[in-house]
Amino acid sequence: MLRRLPYLLPAVAFAALLGYFLAALLKSETHDPSELPSVMLDQPAPDFALEGLGDKPGFARSDLAGKVVLVNFFASWCVPCRAEHPLLARLAETAGVPLYGIDYKDKPADAERFLSQYGSPFRTVGVDPKGRLGIDFGVTGVPETFLIDKSGKIRFHRALPLTPEAIDKEILPLVQALQKS
Amino acid sequence: MIAELGHFSLALALMLALVQSVAPLVGAARSNLGLMALGGATAITQFALVALAFAVLAHAYVISDFSLATVAENSHSTKPLLYKITGVWGNHEGSMVLWVLILSLFGAAVAWFGTSLPPDLRARVLAVQGMIGAAFLAFILFTSNPFLRLSPAPLDGQGMNPVLQDIGLAIHPPFLYLGYVGFSVAFAFAVAALIEGRVDAAWARWVRPWTLAAWCALTIGIALGSWWAYYTLGWGGWWYWDPVENASFMPWLVGTALLHSAIVVEKRDALKTWTILLAILTFALSLIGTFLVRSGVLVSVHAFAVDPARGAFILVLLAVAIGGPLILYAIRAPSFQGGGLFAPISREGALILNNLVLTVCTFTVFVGTLWPLFLDAMGGGKISVGYPFFDWTFVPLSVLLLVAVPLGPLLGWKRGDLLAALQRLMVAAGAALVVAVAVAAIASPAHALATAGLALAAWIGFGDLSEWAERVQLLRVPLRTSLARARHLPRGAYGMTLAHLGVAITVAGIAASAWDQERIEIMHPGESLAISGYAARLDKVEPIQGPNYTADRATFTVTREGALVATMRPERRLFTVQRVPTTFTAIHSDLLSDFYVVLGESDGKGGWTVRIYEKPLVPWIWLGCGVMALGGMVSLSDRRWRVGAAVRSRRATAAAAGD
Amino acid sequence: MRALLALLLMVWMTAAALAVEPGERLDDPALEARARAISAGLRCLVCQNQSLDDSNAELAHDLRVLIRERLRDGDSDEQVRQFLVSRYGAFILLKPPVERDTYLLWFGPFALLLLGAAGVVAYLRRRGRAASMEPPPLTPEERRKLAKLLSEGR
Numbered sequence: 001m002l003r004r005l006p007y008l009l010p011a012v013a014f015a016a017l018l019g020y021f022l023a024a025l026l027k028s029e030t031h032d033p034s035e036l037p038s039v040m041l042d043q044p045a046p047d048f049a050l051e052g053l054g055d056k057p058g059f060a061r062s063d064l065a066g067k068v069v070l071v072n073f074f075a076s077w078c079v080p081c082r083a084e085h086p087l088l089a090r091l092a093e094t095a096g097v098p099l100y101g102i103d104y105k106d107k108p109a110d111a112e113r114f115l116s117q118y119g120s121p122f123r124t125v126g127v128d129p130k131g132r133l134g135i136d137f138g139v140t141g142v143p144e145t146f147l148i149d150k151s152g153k154i155r156f157h158r159a160l161p162l163t164p165e166a167i168d169k170e171i172l173p174l175v176q177a178l179q180k181s
Numbered sequence: 182m183i184a185e186l187g188h189f190s191l192a193l194a195l196m197l198a199l200v201q202s203v204a205p206l207v208g209a210a211r212s213n214l215g216l217m218a219l220g221g222a223t224a225i226t227q228f229a230l231v232a233l234a235f236a237v238l239a240h241a242y243v244i245s246d247f248s249l250a251t252v253a254e255n256s257h258s259t260k261p262l263l264y265k266i267t268g269v270w271g272n273h274e275g276s277m278v279l280w281v282l283i284l285s286l287f288g289a290a291v292a293w294f295g296t297s298l299p300p301d302l303r304a305r306v307l308a309v310q311g312m313i314g315a316a317f318l319a320f321i322l323f324t325s326n327p328f329l330r331l332s333p334a335p336l337d338g339q340g341m342n343p344v345l346q347d348i349g350l351a352i353h354p355p356f357l358y359l360g361y362v363g364f365s366v367a368f369a370f371a372v373a374a375l376i377e378g379r380v381d382a383a384w385a386r387w388v389r390p391w392t393l394a395a396w397c398a399l400t401i402g403i404a405l406g407s408w409w410a411y412y413t414l415g416w417g418g419w420w421y422w423d424p425v426e427n428a429s430f431m432p433w434l435v436g437t438a439l440l441h442s443a444i445v446v447e448k449r450d451a452l453k454t455w456t457i458l459l460a461i462l463t464f465a466l467s468l469i470g471t472f473l474v475r476s477g478v479l480v481s482v483h484a485f486a487v488d489p490a491r492g493a494f495i496l497v498l499l500a501v502a503i504g505g506p507l508i509l510y511a512i513r514a515p516s517f518q519g520g521g522l523f524a525p526i527s528r529e530g531a532l533i534l535n536n537l538v539l540t541v542c543t544f545t546v547f548v549g550t551l552w553p554l555f556l557d558a559m560g561g562g563k564i565s566v567g568y569p570f571f572d573w574t575f576v577p578l579s580v581l582l583l584v585a586v587p588l589g590p591l592l593g594w595k596r597g598d599l600l601a602a603l604q605r606l607m608v609a610a611g612a613a614l615v616v617a618v619a620v621a622a623i624a625s626p627a628h629a630l631a632t633a634g635l636a637l638a639a640w641i642g643f644g645d646l647s648e649w650a651e652r653v654q655l656l657r658v659p660l661r662t663s664l665a666r667a668r669h670l671p672r673g674a675y676g677m678t679l680a681h682l683g684v685a686i687t688v689a690g691i692a693a694s695a696w697d698q699e700r701i702e703i704m705h706p707g708e709s710l711a712i713s714g715y716a717a718r719l720d721k722v723e724p725i726q727g728p729n730y731t732a733d734r735a736t737f738t739v740t741r742e743g744a745l746v747a748t749m750r751p752e753r754r755l756f757t758v759q760r761v762p763t764t765f766t767a768i769h770s771d772l773l774s775d776f777y778v779v780l781g782e783s784d785g786k787g788g789w790t791v792r793i794y795e796k797p798l799v800p801w802i803w804l805g806c807g808v809m810a811l812g813g814m815v816s817l818s819d820r821r822w823r824v825g826a827a828v829r830s831r832r833a834t835a836a837a838a839g840d
Numbered sequence: 841m842r843a844l845l846a847l848l849l850m851v852w853m854t855a856a857a858l859a860v861e862p863g864e865r866l867d868d869p870a871l872e873a874r875a876r877a878i879s880a881g882l883r884c885l886v887c888q889n890q891s892l893d894d895s896n897a898e899l900a901h902d903l904r905v906l907i908r909e910r911l912r913d914g915d916s917d918e919q920v921r922q923f924l925v926s927r928y929g930a931f932i933l934l935k936p937p938v939e940r941d942t943y944l945l946w947f948g949p950f951a952l953l954l955l956g957a958a959g960v961v962a963y964l965r966r967r968g969r970a971a972s973m974e975p976p977p978l979t980p981e982e983r984r985k986l987a988k989l990l991s992e993g994r
Contacts, residue, residue, distance in 0.1 A: 006959070007515050010458060010461075011504065011508050014507050018496070022496060023559075039929040105902075132906070135902060136927065137927075141886060530964075533960055537957065540952075541949055541956060545949040549945070552945045564930050564933075565931050566934075567883060568891075569935030578949060578953065701865075
């Protein structure tokens with residue numbers, strides 16, 4: 001029997017591999033491996049003070065202190081942002097917490113035109129012309145959305161455009177829970 | 182109507198493949214020659230049917246029949262004819278048809294050339310080939326039908342990805358598939374041997390040429406892919422350890438091990454079960470390579486979810502095609518009797534070392550490719566495995582093997598004399614030393630490891646040539662006698678010498694890349710840039726109109742010490758349909774180094790970003806692959822394969838007559 | 841191959857600038873060389889299998905500039921890498937860290953080499969022992985086959 005064992009090894013190893021493929025296949029319904037998990041989760045949001053768009057005021061991290069807020073990185077040149085826009089408006093209405101916008105690597109004039117054309121869902125917009133704050137937040141592109149709790153910690157990070165499911169199933173329940181605490 | 186003909190012939194081919202998988206097997210079990218003969222007939226007819234289906238599909242691409250979904254999605258009426266044809270396999274559905282076409286071609290070839298095989302072995306091999314064919318045909322018909330109609334048909338197609346419109350990439354998949362699918366023959370022989378419970382030297386003699394042919398094609402396919410990446414991607418890299426590249430590299434590594442271990446089976450009747458396992462693994466990795474790349478699982482398992490039916494089908498197919506033979510192996514292999522005995526220091530021992538290291542190298546590439554995905558699926562962290570990992574693992578492992586390359590052929594079968602072998606390698610050691618000293622003296626900046634790499638290349642190359650010199654007794658007998666000996670050396674010996682020389686050439690090309698020179702500047706017309714002794718002057722940048730693209734074309738005059746070296750015209754193309762800018766690099770190669778010019782963006786003020794590289798010995802990377810493949814082909818032309826076949830045939834007929 | 845192409849295409853669509861642009865370079869060649877070495881060992885996050893050094897994506901450009909700024913401000917190579925890992929995770933390192941999750945990755949190949957070598961030694965020893973022994977007697981089936989072959993030969 002012991003002599004036969006080595007001959008069984010390849011089959012066993014392959015069975016393990018197959019098991020992994022099967023698990024990955026079943027899991028792929030809910031889990032997208034190309035999605036990057038954010039390491040910023042449960043970390044304090046980086047410090048910043050942003051200029052505003054045009055002559056409007058910007059905002060700083062201190063403005064967010066003590067409240068639950070949503071922060072959305074967007075840009076006028078980004079096509080998915082345009083598609084996401086109506087959802088942002090809905091989110092701003094239903095979440096019951098302020099939504100701040102950060103205009104990522106954009107020309108202010110373009111961003112102003114973009115917001116006047118589609119309407120602004122944001123309480124305040126800050127500009128990040130060089131994308132430097134984006135790097136501090138661990139942003140890989142736009143749009144991305146963050147949820148920051150009262151203590152200033154990042155509690156949610158979505159590196160993809162919002163979807164109705166993401167809003168209803170993830171963001172809104174989390175906002176409610178965080179506001180109670 | 183024509184497209185339906187293609188669909189119908191694929192369906193018919195599936196029926197035949199099913200017959201081919203069962204009838205010969207039953208025939209072999211019952212010694213029924215009629216049933217066994219069905220294998221050959223169905224294999225050849227199946228090839229004709231698949232070829233017809235492929236021709237129909239190609240026809241649809243050529244006449245731009247956009248009522249077919251795949252044509253509409255992947256082609257465009259303005260595309261050059263050549264790329265309309267190569268576009269057939271530039272997408273999932275079409276590439277699967279090409280895969281089956283090549284599979285059925287190999288099946289037909291076994292049926293055609295295998296008439297001298299013992300009928301039961303031939304029947305079983307064909308049956309296994311039939312099973313693979315049936316699985317793939319079913320996969321195509323049920324999940325990836327290339328003949329799906331669109332109604333209404335769009336006016337024009339969506340066009341083909343512009344990067345695919347390149348001759349290097351266009352012919353890369355067929356070679357890759359010739360390799361992948363070619364290994365199916367070795368696999369079929371291995372499974373047939375497991376069913377029969379017998380492996381002998383004649384079996385190995387049959388397996389080797391098929392494996393060799395597949396290996397040559399795969400070598401060329403991988404080299405083409407790497408060369409394509411080198412000249413299209415525009416930053417001069419040629420290997421990225423990308424999952425897609427790794428997927429084709431793994432079967433090559435195990436296939437190389439298989440080639441070597443089959444020699445031991447043939448000459449010494451040893452390593453039988455190991456060789457069978459390698460044959461199964463080689464094809465298993467080919468299958469995994471085909472599917473996981475095609476379905477995108479290596480980049481993202483998510484692609485499965487896009488089409489769960491496809492994912493499930495692939496999984497079942499892999500389970501049956503690989504799991505089945507491995508279980509059969511676990512049951513049957515222990516009863517195989519090992520043959521010839523040998524000492525650890527011997528040709529056999531050297532080939533075992535070769536096999537061990539190649540297998541470990543394959544495993545390294547395998548975990549390097551799959552571990553990040555596995556970790557992610559198991560809820561671990563996200564990691565990247567890039568070239569530094571392979572530099573630390575794969576490279577030292579392969580150096581271990583490369584150092585031993587010249588030693589192996591100098592060791593005798595059964596019991597080798599290591600000391601004598603090393604003495605015969607004095608010239609090679611001297612050459613390596615001279616190269617090391619010369620490179621250290623001349624090359625700047627100094628690169629210790631790269632210098633060692635060049636010395637290693639010299640060691641392999643000169644060691645390889647010493648072995649040839651040894652065989653013809655060069656300088657020890659009169660030159661005429663040596664020449665006569667050289668003439669009478671078997672082609673197989675020349676094949677090995679060439680293939681190992683190719684390895685040396687490739688190693689030199691890789692090592693020398695440490696001395697790549699690079700300049701990235703904004704240039705204005707009239708300005709010159711100096712790089713490693715050359716001067717490149719940007720004469721002008723002008724807009725030009727291609728068949729399906731517009732482009733900015735720069736003209737560079739490259740001189741060396743005032744003498745004209747080349748006029749180079751890199752382009753920046755914009756394909757009209759997809760609006761995607763692509764770089765078209767200009768490369769001037771004199772086989773000792775490449776001068777590589779890329780035109781970047783305009784700064785809008787009359788300046789252009791320009792990247793210029795001078796890459797010493799880089800053409801040797803692919804040249805070496807070519808020499809390796811050539812060695813394989815020379816070996817393939819060896820008369821012994823046919824002589825061996827004839828001997829076996831006489832024996833088989835004698836046995837048949839005795840029945 | 842298609843996946844690779846899709847990724848490449850994505851790269852092209854995000855930005856059509858070439859990797860490492862002239863404007864990014866630092867004047868100090870030693871510092872610039874360090875920056876190149878760091879960025880060659882980091883992964884471009886939006887284009888999967890390219891290094892930051894090779895990539896022409898916008899984010900890659902920003903990160904290259906950031907790396908150079910931090911180096912100029914006196915960060916060590918390790919500090920720069922640590923900063924990026926703290927923002928983007930170990931995923932950004934092309935050389936995965938050696939930790940519990942990656943033991944099999946890093947040591948697996950060498951373990952397999954040792955294991956394989958042990959297997960080969962065991963195999964050779966067994967063969968050596970078998971050689972010194974008498975050949976095993978024929979099984980009944982082998983005897984039957986032999987008889988058949990002999991009768992055929994006649």
